[in-house]
Amino acid sequence: MTSDLTTRARPGALRLPAGARRTLTPYLFALPALIYLIGLLAYPMVLNVVTSFRDVTAMNLLSGDADWVGWSNYRQAFSDSQFVDATVHSVLYSLGSVAIQLVVGMALALLYLPLARGLSALYLIGYAIPIVVTAEVFRWLLDGKTGFVNWLFGLHDVYWLADRHLALPAMIGVQVWLGVPFAMVTLLAGLTAIPRELFEASAIDGAGSGARFRYVTLPLLRPTILAAGILSLIFTFKNFDLIWIATQGGPANASEVLPTLGYKLVFLQFLFGKGAAVLNVIFVVLFLLSLVYVRQVRRED
Amino acid sequence: MRTRPYFFRKVAGIGLVVVYLFPIYWMITATVKTQEAIRAVPPQIVPLSWDLSSWTDRIFGDPRVMRYIMNSFIVATGTMVLTLALATPAAYALARLRLKGKSLLMILSLASLMFPAIMLATPLFVIFNRLGLTDSYLGLILADTSLALPYAIVLLRPTFARIPADFAEAAQIDGAGVFGAFWRVVLPIARPGLATVGVLSFLWGWGDLVFALTLATEDRMRPVTTGLWGFFGANTSDWGGAMAFSTLAMLPPLLVFLWSQRLVVAGVAAGGLK
Secondary structure: OOHHHHOOOOOOOOOOOHHHHHHHHHHHHHHHHHHHHHHHHHHHHHHHHHHOOEOOOOOOOOOOOOOEOOOHHHHHHHOOHHHHHHHHHHHHHHHHHHHHHHHHHHHHHHHHOOOOHHHHHHHHHHHHOOHHHHHHHHHHHOOOOOOHHHHHOOOOOOOHHHOOOOHHHHHHHHHHHHHHHHHHHHHHHHHHOOOHHHHHHHHHOOOOHHHHHHHHHHHHHHHHHHHHHHHHHHHHHHOOHHHHHHOOOOOOOOOOOHHHHHHHHHHHOOOHHHHHHHHHHHHHHHHHHHHHHHHHHHHHO | OOHHHHHHHHHHHHHHHHHHHHHHHHHHHHOOOOHHHHHOOOOOOOOOOOOOHHHHHHHOOOHHHHHHHHHHHHHHHHHHHHHHHHHHHHHHHHHHOOOOOHHHHHHHHHHHHHOOHHHHHHHHHHHHHHHOOOOOHHHHHHHHHHHHHHHHHHHHHHHHHHOOHHHHHHHHHOOOOHHHHHHHHHHHHOHHHHHHHHHHHHHHHHHOOHHHHHHOOOHHHOOHHHHHHHHHOOOOOOHHHHHHHHHHHHHHHHHHHHHOHHHHHHHHHOOOOO
């Protein structure tokens, strides 16, 4: 787009020199979104960081004149056993469910690769419906009295979501149901992109299906697996909806994760500064994960 | 030669889909069972007797439910429209136009990946309180769009980058402005990408729980997500009613999905939004 080709002004158009109009118009395209993101994403985030360093209470929340307290909110949060538990749960929950999701997603992707795409796409129904609905359905499936899961395994009175030792593993299971479609569809897209000749060549060279998977599929799929894994980790680590509806972090914090803890501190206990500190920890973890993701995307490009 | 393994693969593939979708089947069938059938051991995989009282008593007998559904439609549609209106020109500018500050927009969009909705909720609550936007459709739409917009930009940029630059340039040489070329030439070609983003942002707006929980506390403003939660709370044993409400809350996204399956698959494969 060189300017000597495009300087002819259209009669009746905006009365600016044609050159200036050509330079300015691109900004009219990008500015609305940029202003929106600064006002409703960046500014709130900064506000959250600021809040984490102030003694914000229900009294001064809206007036905005709370005292500055340095790192006190963070110290309070970190020394709290609830925070330590929630961090451990968040890590177990995210790593556990994402690892299972990737293995199951890979197995399903390999199974569905030669089959019609319409069949594997049906899994995305689990992705399209509201997480609240998923949580509600599994609350019933995992119920101790009338839950289908207990009947299936011949168990009686096992209250999966109300048991201190079972709540978190059960929630990992539900999260796998929720996350498998994403893993499978992403891996399936990656598998489809691998040229068939590579498989045929290695088959001619005498490689069995196990060796083909180990030496051809896995190395070529590495970027896809990494991207799917990191994105799933980010989604899971920051997800609030599923655990909140299914257990509210209970029983007795047994399935408490950082997002539900942050919500409780802010919206139920009105400890705004401490809550903001906890939520900022999530942000820092996700920031580091995103850096890995961006680097991965760069390398793929 | 490969027909027999292929046949078994197909059977396994269909079988696993059935297993995976069983929870949804279980939810829907519960809504037409009697209370006794819902609690029956062994469970009735196929409902033996039909009873629609879960629907008539709990859902259609309660005017609040239709209100929740309507609220969700307004918020999801608003989120879709606002997201498309803001993301489309921005993504085009990133992909094709010459301007400074591209990297700022791109970094902001990618950074949003790590912004949990729950983290945005407190500051937005404070800001919206000052502006009088809590308990309003506009407030919910603005909040939902704040997280849908960055994904939309990230998804749409490659869509525009794939459309050959010659198309818009040819239109500009013919006398169309930058905007004219974008509106009349580029947009029609980008329709599938726009539809993907539209569907995903609708699903996002429909499924939002966090902003509904924090920014819409009045019952008349609740969408289905918090409506369902408020209706049955944490300790329900009215599974028939809870499943009927869940089915209703699932139905619009399910229909949107079935109608636009390919688009959703394309969107999810490109990074997803959830």
